[in-house]
Amino acid sequence: MTSAAPFGPPAELRVLGLGGIPEVRPGDDLARLVGDAIAGSGAGLLAGDVVVVTHKVVSKAEGRLVDLRGVTPSPFARGFAERTGKDARQVEVVLRESRRIVRMEPERGVIIAETAHGLICANAGVDASNVEPETVCLLPIDPDASAAGLRAALGERFGFTAEETPGVVVTDSFGRPWRSGIVNVAIGVAGLAPLADYRGRQDAAGYKLHVSVLAVADELAAAAELVANKLDARPVVLVRGYVPPTASPPGTGRDLILDPTRDLFR
């Protein structure tokens, strides 16, 4: 019942991890740096490309860094830190970035929190890797706005119409219940459909597809991570040749956050 594609050249997607992004500092023009990396790679930017950027460089450019030396932990943060061997100031920042604690596990020092964005992730996205000592990095305030801003600037630089400008995905790596390890996901999206909605479409047997909304922006983020490298050597990735499988409209990262009323695992 499969509507099989015939023999012949494969459908090809290329995932291009770009070099040439220097250490990003608050106030840097990230769009210029990303544009330079695209230009310097020789790959150029084509209509239909998707530009995938790890949030770390977005957050740094936007100044979303906290100097722990200026943070006074609350008694609650100190208590949790003492029981877990964590830095109380860092716990304090995690709590400030949280609008709800989903799980708190003192034995392993785990805090799973819901951020102001509605994202649910470890430490509310607060991260001390790949930043200066005594500093932590927060998520962008509005990753969708970050993605949209970067997209607009790239469109202008490379001479695209607003519609034809490649989509932009801003990513972070999240853990998942039930599964080991973390995977890259999309926290900000601009200019592409984050979900491919197959509902109502039929397979070759005429059977209506059941579970049929694919989180393609998360899959693009995951694909990009395979060349980006967790150590952030290549924080900007071009995905080339992606053909949206459905005519679903463009959306944002918020579309990837499950409506709480439909979530069985709050």
Added chain:
Amino acid sequence: MTSAAPFGPPAELRVLGLGGIPEVRPGDDLARLVGDAIAGSGAGLLAGDVVVVTHKVVSKAEGRLVDLRGVTPSPFARGFAERTGKDARQVEVVLRESRRIVRMEPERGVIIAETAHGLICANAGVDASNVEPETVCLLPIDPDASAAGLRAALGERFGFTAEETPGVVVTDSFGRPWRSGIVNVAIGVAGLAPLADYRGRQDAAGYKLHVSVLAVADELAAAAELVANKLDARPVVLVRGYVPPTASPPGTGRDLILDPTRDLFR
């Protein structure tokens, strides 16, 4: 603090969705069909490639299909089906494939179950799309064994040593708590490290990475889905150019199932 890659040609990963896989039937030699598709694509098979296969064709070849006309639903299955408008025989099959119900939501007819493999997913992986009417498709009995068998056969056909034979990933699409849509994940793995373990490695600032085990097999599965297409037109995908980021040893899909004692969301 980023150890940035220099300007220059990008690191490139190619994701090649193969055509030429016919409708698969119980007893078919899947390795031969996959080998034919690889040969027919002109892409060949190279050391370092990863062959990503949707479980649907694996399950079909292995005869993991159930004719609903031979299924007698239990009173419990009938009760749930009546309240949800579902096919009681299909609910019965879901229950038979489950070793534990994680959530059961009659209003929307949702069953999230843990399978015999330890996978937690909707309907215990039982799926009625892309199969004959009155038939449902189950997950392979042992997706790791399926992956290993396919890998061995491909290695033989294409003349690889056991060590150099490309890795194989068998996939399914799962929903996630908190996030919309489903994503492709690895349920069977052979010949590659499903997790890239960065623990103990330091970033350029000398800061030990915190959350530092990446589920790369799930990211490979996700990347493959972007060209595979939910309608299963291209159930076999070659990922070419993937460079494992750590020296983590080869493993199986079981490594991607979180140890229940470490899972805060059982």
